[in-house]
Amino acid sequence: MLKIDGLKVNYGGIEAVKGISFEVPDRSIVTLIGANGAGKSTTLRSIVGLVRPAAGNIQLEGEELTGLPTDRIVSKGITLVPEGRRVFPDLTVLENLKIGAYLRNDSLDDDINWVYELFPRLKERSWQAAGTLSGGEQQMLAVGRALMSRPKIMMMDEPSLGLAPIVVRGIFDIIREINRQGVTILLVEQNANMALKIADLGYVLETGRITMSDTGAALLANEKVKEAYLGKGG
Numbered sequence: 001m002l003k004i005d006g007l008k009v010n011y012g013g014i015e016a017v018k019g020i021s022f023e024v025p026d027r028s029i030v031t032l033i034g035a036n037g038a039g040k041s042t043t044l045r046s047i048v049g050l051v052r053p054a055a056g057n058i059q060l061e062g063e064e065l066t067g068l069p070t071d072r073i074v075s076k077g078i079t080l081v082p083e084g085r086r087v088f089p090d091l092t093v094l095e096n097l098k099i100g101a102y103l104r105n106d107s108l109d110d111d112i113n114w115v116y117e118l119f120p121r122l123k124e125r126s127w128q129a130a131g132t133l134s135g136g137e138q139q140m141l142a143v144g145r146a147l148m149s150r151p152k153i154m155m156m157d158e159p160s161l162g163l164a165p166i167v168v169r170g171i172f173d174i175i176r177e178i179n180r181q182g183v184t185i186l187l188v189e190q191n192a193n194m195a196l197k198i199a200d201l202g203y204v205l206e207t208g209r210i211t212m213s214d215t216g217a218a219l220l221a222n223e224k225v226k227e228a229y230l231g232k233g234g
């Protein structure tokens, strides 16, 4: 469904992503794991048009996305849940959700109900300012806001960051459920253990290059992956 071919991204003279290629099949969960600074966020940001690639192609269902502005890319069905959640702290939960649908002009009621079914805690806190939510609840809100654009693919940048393990487990259960309901997932994580457990396919990113790719289960059992990425956490 999503195909990345030879993607390169530079910041000034720094090559952050050095020509990577990977695919995200329809309705799958794919994870990109890697250490801090490997180029994970840069990859996601370039897919959604927030940074301009120096080379390479990005295609969704055979259609070229490379170089399109972010709003066009989002309206074609790709959304990003950014690192650090980035909810609007002074707006209510409901207002934050409505912002996720800013490119649409049809009725939002069904989608708001869908998000509230997935996250009953958000429904209870509909009128609460987002800044007063816990970290886990803010992550739920960031996911809910992304779903309001009715994405075919939801990309998530380190949803587990800074959250307690039990909260992370809850978030990952919901990611699975969202996927079961037909949304393709591209998940970027330093928490390789959790990510590989739910992933159909995984890619290991090291300083801007993909060094390994396999099924989630195979990578989880791989000695090199265990040594480098599964030592702690999860």
Ligand SMILES: Nc1ncnc2c1ncn2[C@@H]1O[C@H](COP(=O)(O)OP(=O)(O)O)[C@@H](O)[C@H]1O
Residues within 6 Å of the ligand: 011, 014, 016, 034, 035, 036, 037, 038, 039, 040, 041, 042, 043
């Ligand atoms: N806005 C930026 N300007 C300059 N360098 C950046 C910028 N964002 C990221 N980088 C650099 O690009 C590399 C990859 O960063 P990033 O994609 O954020 O990695 P990750 O998400 O895997 O931690 C790092 O060396 C980082 O310092």
Ligand SMILES: [Mg+2]
Residues within 6 Å of the ligand: 040, 041, 042, 083, 157, 158
């Ligand atoms: Mg990052």
